[in-house]
Amino acid sequence: MLNTDVLVLNSGFIPLRITNARDAVCLLTADKAVPVIESDDFVRSPSISIRIPSVISILGYNDLPKRKVVFSKLNIIYRDDMICQFCNKRFSVRDLTVDHVIPGSRWQEITGKTLSSGYSSWENMVCACKWCNNKKGNRLLKELGWSLRTNPVEPKYLPHIIISFEKAQNKGWLPFCGFNVKLIKLIA
Ligand SMILES: [Zn+2]
Numbered sequence: 001m002l003n004t005d006v007l008v009l010n011s012g013f014i015p016l017r018i019t020n021a022r023d024a025v026c027l028l029t030a031d032k033a034v035p036v037i038e039s040d041d042f043v044r045s046p047s048i049s050i051r052i053p054s055v056i057s058i059l060g061y062n063d064l065p066k067r068k069v070v071f072s073k074l075n076i077i078y079r080d081d082m083i084c085q086f087c088n089k090r091f092s093v094r095d096l097t098v099d100h101v102i103p104g105s106r107w108q109e110i111t112g113k114t115l116s117s118g119y120s121s122w123e124n125m126v127c128a129c130k131w132c133n134n135k136k137g138n139r140l141l142k143e144l145g146w147s148l149r150t151n152p153v154e155p156k157y158l159p160h161i162i163i164s165f166e167k168a169q170n171k172g173w174l175p176f177c178g179f180n181v182k183l184i185k186l187i188a
Pocket residue numbers: 084085086087088089128129130131132133
């Protein structure tokens with residue numbers, strides 16, 4: 001129960017992150033946050049009994065999440081909307097990989113640059129399902145007759161929090177899911 005997810009809002013009710021109930025209860029008992037939506041479950045100790053929250057708001061904290069997008073495998077997958085850039089289908093994260101469009105073994109020949117220069121970058125890496133990635137191997141797109149769904153560039157902005165629509169609905173989070181939350185439909 002203490003591992004259940006809790007949505008954390010700033011004091012202006014903008015979502016900041018998702019934490020677990022254990023952390024949320026600590027913030028509440030330290031008077032650093034107030035509950036916004038509570039669940040029917042309690043956490044009890046000899047001295048206190050607190051309803052486990054589903055949404056909390058941090059007191060006196062009005063900042064927004066940072067906008068700079070960190071370069072990471074997961075953020076490449078999110079930039080590409082969890083859609084394989086080769087077969088145009090959406091997959092769950094566990095079936096997705098990140099593919100180097102120009103493979104390492106061909107990088108120098110094609111670009112005239114060393115691997116440290118642009119090979120692992122927003123521009124040369126795209127979201128690919130593991131099947132397409134496997135099929136592509138060390139080949140270039142033109143050798144396969146493939147093309148990219150979108151032109152890969154560094155994203156200016158990615159939603160700060162990405163959660164499933166179902167989860168947001170079940171937990172009563174939907175009213176708080178504004179500009180920095182991306183809701184996705186889970187794929188079985
Ligand atoms: Zn694919």
